[in-house]
Amino acid sequence: MNASDARPVLLEAKDLSVAYGKVEALHKVSLTIREGEIVTVIGPNGAGKTTLLSCLMGLLPGQGEVSYVGRSLGNDFEVEERVGLGLTLVPEKRELFSDMSVEDNLLLGAFDRYRRGDRDFATTMNEVYGIFPRLRERASQMAGTLSGGERQMLAMGRALMAKPKLLMLDEPSLGLAPLIIREIFRIVSGLREMGVSVLLVEQNARAALQVADFGYVLETGEISLEGPSKELANDPRVIEAYLGLGGKH
Amino acid sequence: MDFQIALLLGQDGLTNGAIYALLALALVLVFAVTRVIFIPQGEFVAYGALTLAMLQAGKLPATLWMIAALGAAIVVIDGAIAIRHGAARRLPRIVLSNLGVPLALLLIVPNINAAGLPLIAQIALTLAVVVPLGPMIYRLAYQPIAEAPVLILLIVSVAVHVVLIGLGLLFFGAEGTRTPAFTDGTLDLGVTMLQYQTLWILAISAVLIVALYAFFGRTLYGKALRATALNRTGARLMGISTTMAGKLSFTLAAMIGTFSGILISPITTLYYDSGFLIGLKGFVGAIIGGLASYPVAAAGALLVGFLESYSSFYASAYKEVIVFTLIIPVLLWRSLTSHHSEEEE
């Protein structure tokens, strides 16, 4: 038995399937995320990783069961309600408010808290600036003028403003230079200490497996492998799933 | 034209332009947030003025029955949805939030002498009766198809406009009305005379514009509306629901429209269908601003006001022709200067 198994389960998906019309993009995917854990879903392009996150966030309807802190999240749970429950998603496209300042983007990250009467987001803002000092420097700059790495930081910072229990990251390394990827992953691995669980979807398998506790390999809509990330990192089947460079030739 | 007349026309143009500017701002707001081209914006002008007139005449405004009916319709629809989702516990809230205000007003208004109230109370009552129509119309006509293409939303807007015109005739009759000025009399400036009502219009328009500016720039709800306009998915991921943003923007638009009607009804006779042309002139302004820029839209609306006022002097019969033909060079100019992506819809 693994040590982390003792931690309470935060989110559990059972036999989750998602279809676009007739085309099934996700087939009976099951995964578990425990509190304070970083779980990664790796896999090649088009495997259904983004679909998985969109469904968990309520952007896409799915079939199967999703339970979160013991309550069942049906399709009628809107995105906004899920935000209120402590789920946040940093999407692949970042979806920043490009014509608004960095600071306004961050403030809006706390909109749901504000709506519920929680006005103490100055502290959170300071914490976020502590994690991403670059954002403090650019506070009054328009989000649309940021570089790729800064955009990713802002997207993550904005999501953290909601004080989430579970942060879902969709390809945070996408299109970023190695140095910045390293910085982003260092920050991701630090989130554990803040008590935030992370579901990390990545193509960049090595980096993802290095920071994660547990990993799943998603291929053509199905989980083909799963296990503690240290074991997965050394599994030759991971390389094969990815590159097609391995066995067949 | 001598200087005196020019000043007088300028004053007219400025007054009307200020109203058009308010409406243009509302139109830009609604379009940016919901992608709805809000053709019925002008109907709120007429409904506002005529509701106030009914209150002042000591009658129960028919608009009151309308919010009660729309509220009931929403209760039925939302209630059915809640029950289907096994959330009957939400029913009391649904009833209260949709029928609370209409029923309270139906209890209060007939039992007070509304005609005898001070003007400011009558205005407050008018706003309370007419403004809820905004979010209610959003809920019933637009929310179910919020993701539809702009074109479909536009056709729905025209349908809503037509319904409101028909109901306007039913509620208020074909007669036009004027309401008394906020302050009677004129101010003698030597070169020209200024009606106090003109001053009221300019001052209140300015205050409203500044208030809107502060709302969008300073408050989190204002920023949330801008965020929805900029990036719908991004906003939803922050917990800003599209529905909430839609209702809020329609509330603001209804408020601006109603207030505009209350402001101008002392200087213009308004009929049940007068709002349409007034709203469309705001539209010309909004289009000058590309349905996107608030300051350009406001400036464009002022331009429309002046153009209308001076053209009424030179070619009174062709006033409307001139104003609405203005849109053609404006569109030409915009089409030559703006780059728009083909795949919007």
Next chain:
Amino acid sequence: MRRLTLPLFVALLALVPVVLPSSAEFYVTLLNYIGLYALVALGLVLLTGVGGLTSFGQAAFVGVGAYTTAWLTTAFGWNPWLTLVIAFAATTLVALALGFITLRMGGHYLPLGTIAWGISLYFLFGNIESFGGHTGLGGIPPVSLFGMELKSGREFYYLIWIALMLGVVATQNLLDSRDGRAIRALKGGVVMAEAMGVNTAWYKIVIFTIAAQFACVSGWLYAHLQRFVNPTPFSLTQGIEYLFMAVIGGVGHVWGALLGAGLITILKQWLQDLLPKLLGQSGNFEVIVFGLVMIFVLHRARDGLWPVIMQRIERFLPSGGDSRQVEPAEALPRRDRPVGGDTILEVQQVTKRFGGLTANNSVSFTVRAGEVMALIGPNGAGKSTMFNCISGVNPPTEGEVRFLGQRVDRLLSREIARRGMSRTFQHVRLLPTMSVLDNVAIGAHLRGSRHFVHASCRLDRDEERRLRAEAAKQIERVGLAEHMFDAAGSLPLGKQRIVEIARALAADPCLLLLDEPAAGLRYLEKQSLAELLRKLRSEGIGILLVEHDMDFVMGLADRIVVMEFGEKLAEGLPKQIQEDPKVLQAYLGGVE
């Protein structure tokens, strides 16, 4: 059975004035109006239902037709048939001008422009003295046909319904043609159509003008039926009502126009009697009902009532066997192709920036005729952006693209397509409700020249057969013959990608740009795709390929360019690439 429906309907229509007793004059009048309205609504079907644009100002075009003839016949005594030509020409000019101004902008500027135009024209009619101001113009002469004056409603009935039926047939012919496919692509397929060489802006102007011309003819008929005109029937309110007719009837179907015009006209008659009694006031209260019905239809049955009814009929009266077929025809001429081994595409230091993001940074490579060049790299490396730079969909910020020796980086995508470059899209851009055959035939757009005037008179049939035969040939070539007449959207995604290839091939390209063609295919399908691409290569076509399936790429490509972070990481033969440590790093990633 179904084939008899139309002749039966026409025969029934022809009999109406003969059979109806003289006491039922009212019904003839009603049918006359339905015909007039349906003609206007028919234009809206083309404009709104098919083309995805709309106009609230059609009543103003009706007014142009009516007032032109009213004024010229009464003031100058001109022959009505001559004034029809003049009205037609005037409408065409106005529509072209308005269309040119408003159609270059986003979709909603046209309807807004038409609202303004509808209002100003209404006020203009009412204020021009020689037009009789708001009282109008009377004493308009009747129309003579073969020496017979059409004075009564019953006589005029035939003129109206013949005009309408001609309009219906012409519209149907137009939609079933080369230009018709281009027009059907306007709704949701602009980028694709432009990449296939279609000048979409021009087609928008064309359908706007045709819709206006239908309205104008309706106005001319109206003036000579009523023999009197005033501004009221040409107001914006009437313009809105025309749109309601089209939308409620079924804006995507020519018969929807008739259905809508019939329903609204009859409903209006009924409500105008009923509502004032019910409400105890007089006034146009029927608009309340129309508006509510309209909102309901848009919420629940956005395609209108015609498809709903047809579905019901289909259930009782199945349409029988599929009679669609492709007739054999002479092959279309092919373009001269470059000699194998010649460089056909040169990408020189292309940089593409989006705001502060650099998606492509100074990338250079070449493609030769008769080779497969693969562009690979991890997600977000900038491959699709590069495709858009090359094909003109989204031109580069800096750098040069040369195709067949000429610079093309500042050309529109349709101009590049004309030079012989054809592409597929990563996110499939097919018109889902159109058949596979029609989708592929769009690819051959530039190989035809017959246009909408030919099409509406069926003078395009020979060329159309050749275009369809070409499309069918390409569909068979990619192995989708059994899906030829299926709606493109009903195919699995993998096969839709193959349809995209067939469409690109229908253009007879010398350079083919394929964006992830193998995604979503099964093993055997991939094999046959690779086989097809090898065959194309041997014919001398240059192929530039973006693909993630490494087995597929390594087995097929002659040369490979690897991109990462928008830059070129490596270039070489497949073997060299597979052994390149930098490439391995790029694919598996890593943080030391």
